[in-house]
Amino acid sequence: MSWYCDIAPGHPFHGPYHDQEYGFPLTDERALFERLCLEIFQAGLSWLIVLKKRPSMVAAFDGFDVDKVAAYGDSEMDRLLSDPGIIRNRRKLAAIVENARRLQALRAREGSFAAWIERHHPLSKEDWVRLFKSSFVFMGGEVVGEFLMSIGYLPGAHRADCPVCLKLVSINPPWIQVGEDFYSK
Incomplete structure (x- = not known):
């Protein structure tokens, strides 16, 4: 099995994401929506491409503000399709x-994306x-x-011996609380 922990250390793009974001709990709607969008963008591509284009995508999608993106129409789609x-x-x-748009409806029913996940x-x-x-597309x-x-x-x-894993254990992400045997490979 290949681990992200093996390629990320010291890499200018993978390193900061691995060390400061990957596996860390999130509850902010904008951050959750951005992360979901980045995973959609990654489908069929390398994560490195996504990380390199991330600043441009944050700018192009109004900081991944759910309400602004939900209001996009044809002109915004044309703008996005022409953005290199x-x-x-x-x-x-x-x-x-x-x-x-689906997140807006979910927010109206559930209170927030984070509350729905929890x-x-x-x-x-x-x-x-x-x-x-059943809730989203792609x-x-x-x-x-x-x-x-x-x-x-x-x-x-993260692998059990990854320094970031040790940091995460102290944060106590949700998967630790349900007794997942994280340390088995």
């Missing part, structure tokens, strides 16, 4: 806008995938699994 600084896949861009925890990865597929096992690992809801982001 971002990943310009029409299906992915349309999914981002649709998911912002209310469904714990689930198996397969059940998470089913839930996300959701597959890798997108959902990586999203949930990246925000601390599924184990596997």
Whole structure:
């Protein structure tokens, strides 16, 4: 098994993401939406491409403000499709806008994206995938699994001997609370 922990240390893009974000719990709606969008953009591409384009994507998507993105229409889609600084896949861009609209509806029903995730925890990865597929678009096992690992809801982001894992244990992400055997490989 290949671990992100093996390629990230010292890398100018992977290193900071691995050390400061990957596997750390998130509750802020904008940050959660950004992370979900980044995982959608990564589908079929390398994570390095996503990390390199991340600043341009944050700017292009109004900081991943859910309400602003949900209001995007044809002119914004044309703008995004012509922006060389971002990943310009029409299906992915349309999914981002649709998911912002679905997040608005979810927020109205559930209070927040973070509250919705927490209310469904714990689930198996397969059940998470089913839930996300029924709630959002462009959701597959890798997108959902990586999203949930990246925000601390599924184990596997770091090896047991990774220094970041030791930091995460002190933060106590949700997957530790449900007795997941994180230390088995």
